[in-house]
Amino acid sequence: MFQSFIKKFFVLFSLVLPFYAQAQINVFTCEPEWAALTQALGGGNVAVTSATTAMQDPHHIQARPSLISKVRQADFLVCTGAGLEEGWLPLLLRKSGNPNVQLGQIGQFMAANYTQLLEKPTILDRSQGHIHSAGNPHFHLDPARIISIAPALTDALINVDPANQLQYQTNLALFTQQWQQAMKRWKQISQPLQGKRVVVSHNNWGYLLRWLGMERIATLEPLPGVPPSSAHLSKLLAKQKQIPADMILNASYQNARPARWLSEHASIPIATLPLSPSVNESLFQWFDRLLNQILSAK
Amino acid sequence: MRFAYRTAVLTATLLISSTALADTEIELIKQQLQALQVNYEQRIKNLEARLLKAEKATQEATVASQEATLASQKIVAPPSQPSLLAQNNFNPAITLTLDGRFASLDNDPDDYELPGFALGGESGLGSQGFSLGESELLISSNIDNNLYGQATIGFHDDDGSTEVDLEEAFIQTLGLGKGLTLKAGRFFSAIGYLNEQHAHAWDFADAPLIYRGLFGDQFKDDGLQVSYIAPTDTFLQLGVELLSGGSFPAGGDHEGAGATTIFANVGGDIGIEHSWQVGLNYWQSNDIEGRTSGGHSHGDESDAETPSFSGDSQIYAMDVVYKWAPNGNPTNQNLKLQFEYFDRSEDGEVEMLNSGPPSESTSYDGSQQGWYAQAIYQFKPQWSAGLRYDQLGSDNKGSDSDALAEAGLDNEGLKPKRISAMLAWLPSEFSRIRLQYNHDKSYGQSDNQIFLQYTTSIGSHGGHQY
Numbered sequence: 037m038f039q040s041f042i043k044k045f046f047v048l049f050s051l052v053l054p055f056y057a058q059a060q061i062n063v064f065t066c067e068p069e070w071a072a073l074t075q076a077l078g079g080g081n082v083a084v085t086s087a088t089t090a091m092q093d094p095h096h097i098q099a100r101p102s103l104i105s106k107v108r109q110a111d112f113l114v115c116t117g118a119g120l121e122e123g124w125l126p127l128l129l130r131k132s133g134n135p136n137v138q139l140g141q142i143g144q145f146m147a148a149n150y151t152q153l154l155e156k157p158t159i160l161d162r163s164q165g166h167i168h169s170a171g172n173p174h175f176h177l178d179p180a181r182i183i184s185i186a187p188a189l190t191d192a193l194i195n196v197d198p199a200n201q202l203q204y205q206t207n208l209a210l211f212t213q214q215w216q217q218a219m220k221r222w223k224q225i226s227q228p229l230q231g232k233r234v235v236v237s238h239n240n241w242g243y244l245l246r247w248l249g250m251e252r253i254a255t256l257e258p259l260p261g262v263p264p265s266s267a268h269l270s271k272l273l274a275k276q277k278q279i280p281a282d283m284i285l286n287a288s289y290q291n292a293r294p295a296r297w298l299s300e301h302a303s304i305p306i307a308t309l310p311l312s313p314s315v316n317e318s319l320f321q322w323f324d325r326l327l328n329q330i331l332s333a334k
Numbered sequence: 335m336r337f338a339y340r341t342a343v344l345t346a347t348l349l350i351s352s353t354a355l356a357d358t359e360i361e362l363i364k365q366q367l368q369a370l371q372v373n374y375e376q377r378i379k380n381l382e383a384r385l386l387k388a389e390k391a392t393q394e395a396t397v398a399s400q401e402a403t404l405a406s407q408k409i410v411a412p413p414s415q416p417s418l419l420a421q422n423n424f425n426p427a428i429t430l431t432l433d434g435r436f437a438s439l440d441n442d443p444d445d446y447e448l449p450g451f452a453l454g455g456e457s458g459l460g461s462q463g464f465s466l467g468e469s470e471l472l473i474s475s476n477i478d479n480n481l482y483g484q485a486t487i488g489f490h491d492d493d494g495s496t497e498v499d500l501e502e503a504f505i506q507t508l509g510l511g512k513g514l515t516l517k518a519g520r521f522f523s524a525i526g527y528l529n530e531q532h533a534h535a536w537d538f539a540d541a542p543l544i545y546r547g548l549f550g551d552q553f554k555d556d557g558l559q560v561s562y563i564a565p566t567d568t569f570l571q572l573g574v575e576l577l578s579g580g581s582f583p584a585g586g587d588h589e590g591a592g593a594t595t596i597f598a599n600v601g602g603d604i605g606i607e608h609s610w611q612v613g614l615n616y617w618q619s620n621d622i623e624g625r626t627s628g629g630h631s632h633g634d635e636s637d638a639e640t641p642s643f644s645g646d647s648q649i650y651a652m653d654v655v656y657k658w659a660p661n662g663n664p665t666n667q668n669l670k671l672q673f674e675y676f677d678r679s680e681d682g683e684v685e686m687l688n689s690g691p692p693s694e695s696t697s698y699d700g701s702q703q704g705w706y707a708q709a710i711y712q713f714k715p716q717w718s719a720g721l722r723y724d725q726l727g728s729d730n731k732g733s734d735s736d737a738l739a740e741a742g743l744d745n746e747g748l749k750p751k752r753i754s755a756m757l758a759w760l761p762s763e764f765s766r767i768r769l770q771y772n773h774d775k776s777y778g779q780s781d782n783q784i785f786l787q788y789t790t791s792i793g794s795h796g797g798h799q800y
Contacts, residue, residue, distance in 0.1 A: 089606060091661035098657070098664065100609045100800045101569030101601025108513050108563045123763075123797040130482060133563060135509030140479070162764060162792075261762065263715050291666045291715060 061197050064106050064137070066115035066125060067094055068312040069176040070147065072319045074114055077190050077207050081200045082112075090312040091289050094120055095166070095261075099127040107132035110143070112196045114189065117146030118153060118173035142195045148173060150188040151181045155242055165259030174311070178243035179219050182319065186211060218320055226327055232282040235272070235298065237290050240311060248330075253281055256294045264294045276302040283333045287311045307333035426475035427794040431534040433467030435460070435787040447777045450728025450745035451547035451702060452641050454582045454627035459540075459783070466491055467787065468533055470501075474796065482506045486532065501554060513563035520556045524573055524597045525615045526674055527653035529553055535798050537670075537710045539770045539785045543724035543752055544676050544704030548583060548649065555581045555593060569601040569611070579619045583647065586623025593619035601800075606662040611800060615651040622647055622682070627742070639689045641741030645682010645698065651675065655800070668712045675705040684732065684741050696734035700743065703727055704750075718758050726750040750776040765790040 060083040065071040071086035078084065087103055088094050094116070097103075107113070107128045115121055129138055136143035153171025160169050175181050190208040194201045230249040234241075237256045245252055254272055256264045264272075276298070284306045286295040292308065299306045307330050313322035443459035460467075467490070474484040486502035504519030522530045528545065529552055541551040557577035564570040579585075579592015586592070594617070601611035625643040652675045659668040680700035685693055704726035712718040728745045732738040756770040765788070772783040 089662060091606075092663040093665045096663075096665045098609070098800055099797055100603070100657070101599070101611050102567075102603040102609060104563065105567055105569040105602075109565050109567075127797045127799070130506065130508065131515070131563075133507070133510050133513050133515040133561070135511045138479075138509040139476070141509075162762075166763070289661070289663050289665075 061111045061193075062109050063112045063114060064110035065113070066121050067176075068314070068317075069319065069322075070114040070116070072313045072317065072322065073182065073186065073189060074112075074193070076211050076318065077186060077204060078193060079203060079207050081197060081203060082193075086315075088312075090310045090314055093289050095123060097121075097124045099124045099131070103128055104131050107137065108134050110134060110137050112143050112145070112193065113137040114145045114147070116173050116176070117148035118170040119168045120148075120173040142192065145189060145192045147176070147185050147189075150185050151175055154246075155239075165257075166261030172239065172242050174240040175243050177241065177311075178247050179215070179222065179323065180247065181243065183212060183215050183219070186215075214320070218323070222323065222327055225331070229330060233279070235276075235281045235284045235304075237284070237286045237295050240287060241285050241309075244326075253279055256284075256298065263291070269294060269297055272298060273301050276304075280304070283307050283330070285309055285330075305333040426473045427796065429470075429472040429791050429793040429795050431468070431470040431472070431532075431789065431791045433469065433534060433787065433789045434465070435467050435539065435785055436464050437462055438784040439781060440783070441779055441781040445777075445779075447742055448543070448547050448726070448750055449748050449777055450730060450743060450750070451726065452627035452643070452742045453546070454550045454625070457541075457546040457550045457628075467789070470532065470534060472532070476508065477505065480508060482508050513565060515561045515563075517559040517561070518557070520554060521559065522552060522554045523575060523577070523595055523617070524559065524561070525553060525595050525617050525649070526651050526676070527611070527613055527655055527672065528674065531799060534789050534791065537672075537708065537720050538722060538754055538756055539768060539787045540754075540772070542674070542706040542708075542722070543726050543750060543776065544674070544706060547702065547704060547726055547750075548676055548678055550582050553581070553583070555579070555584070557591065557593075567602070569599070571597075571599040573597045579622070582627075583625060584619035584622050585625030585643070586621070588621060592621070593617065607658055607660065609657045609800075611653075611655045613651075613653040615649075615653075617649040617651070618647065620646045626687070639694075639740065640687045641743070642685050642687050643680070643682060643698065644685070645680060647678065647680045647682075649676055649678045651677070657800075664712070666712075666715045670710045671708075672710075673705065673707045675703070677703040684737065684743065686737055686740055689740075694734065694737040694740065696732035696737040696741075698738070698743070699731040701729045701731075708754075716760050718760070720754075720756045720758070722752075722754040722756075724750075724752040724754075746778065748777065752776060764792075764795060 061078065061081060063074050063078065063082045063084045065074060065084060065086045067088055068086045068090055071084045074082060075084050085106055087106070088097055115125060135141070138144065148170065153173070153175060155172040157164065157167045157169065160167070186208060190204050193204050197204075226248050232250045233253045234245065234250055235254045235256065236252055239252075239255055239257075239260060241252070254275060256269070256272065258264060258268050280302070281304055283304055284295045284299055286292055286306055286308050288308050288310050292306070295306050298304070309326055309329050310322065313319060437460060439459060439462050443461060446459050447453070469489045471487045471489075472484070474482070477483045483505045484502060485500070488499040488501045489496055490499065491497070500520065502521050504517050504521045506517045507515055510516060524530060526545075528536070528542065529549070533552070540546075545551055555577040557575055559573060559575045561571060561573040564572075573596070575595035575597075576591035577584075577593040577595065579588045584593045595615065597613065597615045599611060599613045601609070603609045623644050626640050627643075654673045656671040657664075657668065660666075678700070680698060682698055683695055684698045685695040687693065704724070706722060706724040708720060708722035710718055710720040727749045728743075730738060730743045730745065732743070735744065738744050752772055752774045754770060754772045756768055758766055758768040760766045768785070768787045768789070770785045770787070772781070774781040774783055
C-alpha cells in the first residue's frame with residue numbers, strides 16, 4: 037500500500053519535473069541598478085534578483101541565509117565592484133560553493149571593470165574614513181557610463197547564455213537607442229540646474245553632479261562614513277551664510293537628521309533622492325523620478 | 335569804395351566758396367562717413383561670421399571629445415589591472431585585532447567555579463584591573479582557483495607569559511559546485527551559532543556561561559567539514575564534521591574520527607525587514623581518554639589534583655537567531671535576538687589525577703544543560719545596547735560522590751545564573767568601546783563584574799558572518 041503510494045508519488049513528480057526545467061538564467065545582482073539593466077538587456081530570458089533595495093546602504097549588508105541561497109542558485113552575478121561590496125560579497129561567494137560566479141569566471145560581472153572611476157583617493161589610510169581605494173563606486177549615476185557598460189554586460193550575458201545571443205543583441209540595440217534619446221531629453225529638462233550649488237550628506241553624487249553641471253560645495257559628513265557632530269554642522273551653517281547652497285542632496289536610505297537640521301537652519305530645501313531604482317522600476321523610470329525630485333526641491 | 339566793394343566781393347566769394355567748399359566738404363565728410371559705415375558693417379559681418387564658425391567648431395569639438403571619452407570608457411580595463419575584489423594583489427589579507435580591558439570584580443577571579451561543570455580550556459574570568467584581551471592575527475587569501483586559506487593566531491597573557499594559540503588554520507574549497515564546500519584543517523566547529531564567530535565579533539566581553547561550561551569558551555578541532563547547501567530559496571544547509579577528538583571537551587588519541595558533528599541550518603527573510611536562522615546540531619565523541627579540566631587543588635600547583643574524564647559524550651544543541659532593521663537597512667538602527675540551548679550527556683569514569691595511590695575515581699553519568707538568550711539593539715548610528723541572561727543546570731551521578739565533588743561535578747544544589755547588560759560605542763566599523771555589567775551567580779557567592787573594553791582591528795577587514 038505504502039509502496040504503491042511511493043510509486044505514484046515518483047510518477048507524478050517526474051511528470052511535473054519537466055515544467056520546472058530551468059529555461060531562464062538565474063541572475064544575482066548586488067544592487068537594483070544592475071538588476072534593472074540586466075532585466076532590460078536580458079528580457080524574458082533572465083530571472084533577476086537584487087540583493088539590496090534602494091532603501092538599503094549597499095556598504096552595510098549582512099551575508100544572511102537568504103542571500104547565500106540566492107548566490108548558490110545563480111548562473112550569473114552582476115555587481116558594482118570597486119570595493120563597494122567587500123564587506124559581504126566575498127563571504128557570500130565562499131559560502132555558496134557556486135563555481136560559476138567566483139572571481140574570474142564568466143558568470144561574474146563587475147561593472148567597475150568596464151569604466152573609469154573618478155575621485156581616487158590620494159591618501160589611502162583608515163584615518164580618512166571609509167574610503168574606496170579604487171575611486172568613487174557610485175558611477176551608475178552617470179547616464180553616459182550606463183551606456184558604455186551595457187555592451188560589456190550584453191557580451192557577458194551572451195557568454196553565459198549563447199543560445200539567446202540574437203535576442204540579447206536586439207535588446208541592447210533597443211536599449212541603447214532609447215537611452216540615448218532619454219539622455220537628450222534629460223539634458224534639456226535639467227538645463228535650469230546648471231551651475232546650482234549643493235550640499236550632500238555623503239559623497240555618492242559626484243558622477244550625477246558632473247553630468248548635470250552642478251557643484252558640490254560641502255559634505256555633511258566630516259569624513260566618509262563618519263556622522264556629522266553638532267559642532268561640524270554649526271561650522272557648515274556658518275559657511276552656508278557666506279557661500280549659500282541651493283539645496284541639500286540626501287539618499288533615501290540615509291539618516292536624514294543632519295540634512296534636516298541644516299535645511300531648517302539655513303532655509304534651503306532637501307532633495308531626498310533614490311540612489312537606485314525601486315523593485316520592478318526600469319532605469320528610465322528611476323532617472324526620471326530622480327531628476328524630478330531635484331527639479332522640484334523646494 | 336573800391337576796397338569796400340572788393341571786401342564785399344571777397345567775403346561773398348569766401349562765403350559762397352566756403353559754402354560751396356562747405357558743401358563739398360560736407361559732401362566729402364558724408365561720403366567718408368558712408369564709406370566708413372560700409373567698411374565697419376562689412377567688418378562686423380565678417381567678425382560675426384567668424385564667431386559663428388568658431389562656436390560651431392567648439393561645439394563639434396566638445397561632441398567629438400565626449401564621444402572620444404565614451405569610446406575610451408568602452409575599453410575594458412587592461413588585464414594587468416588588479417581585480418577590485420582582491421586585497422593587496424597577491425599578498426594575503428592581514429587583520430590584527432587589538433583588545434584591552436579594565437575589569438572590576440567583587441570576587442577573586444581565582445575562586446571562580448561553575449558547579450556541575452568541570453571547567454577547561456580558556457574558561458575563566460581573566461584578571462582584575464587593566465589587562466590585555468586577546469590580540470588576534472587573521473591572515474587569509476585565495477590560494478589558487480580552487481582553494482581559500484585562513485589562519486587565526488591568538489596571543490594572550492597567561493599569568494605573565496604570552497601564550498600563542500593557533501586558533502584556526504584551514505583550507506576551504508572555492509566553488510566546488512552543487513552547493514558543496516569542504517573545509518580541512520583546524521577550525522571552529524559549526525556547532526551552535528556563536529561558536530564560529532571570532533571573539534572580537536562577540537556582542538559581549540565574555541562567552542555565554544554554557545559555552546564556558548561545555549567548551550571552555552569556544553570549541554575548535556582538527557579535521558574535515560563537509561557542508562551542503564540545497565538549491566532552495568529558503569536557506570537549507572546540512573553538514574558533517576569529522577574531527578580528531580583531541581581537543582577539549584573531547585580528549586585523547588583516536589584512530590579515525592574521534593569526534594563527529596552533524597549540523598543543519600535553516601534560514602530566510604520575512605519581507606524586507608526581518609531575517610532569521612534556526613540551527614540544530616549534534617556532537618559526539620566516543621572513547622574520550624583523559625579529558626582534563628580545572629578542579630580543586632591541594633597545595634602545590636605542580637601536583638594539583640586534576641579531574642580526568644574518560645568515556646562517551648554527546649551534545650544536542652539548538653540555536654535561533656532573528657534580526658530586524660527598518661527597511662532592511664541595519665546601518666542606523668537594528669535589532670538582534672539570539673537564543674541557544676545545549677544538552678550534554680556523558681557516560682564513563684572520572685579519575686582524580688595526582689590524588690596519590692590509589693587515585694580517587696568514580697563512575698560518571700553526567701547530564702548538563704544550559705541556555706542563554708540575548709537581545710542587542712542598535713538604537714542610533716554608532717551606539718548599541720544589549721541584555722543577556724544565562725542559565726545552567728546539571729544532574730551528575732557517580733559511584734563516589736566525594737570524588738565527584740572534588741572534580742567540581744557536584745552541582746551543590748545550584749543552578750548557575752548570570753545577567754549581563756552592555757552599552758557599546760562604535761565610532762567606526764573598526765573600533766568599539768564597550769561597558770558591561772554582569773550580575774554573576776555562577777556559584778554560591780554572587781559577583782558583580784564591570785568591564786570596560788576596547789576592541790579594534792587594523793588592516794583589511796573582511797565581513798562577518800550572519
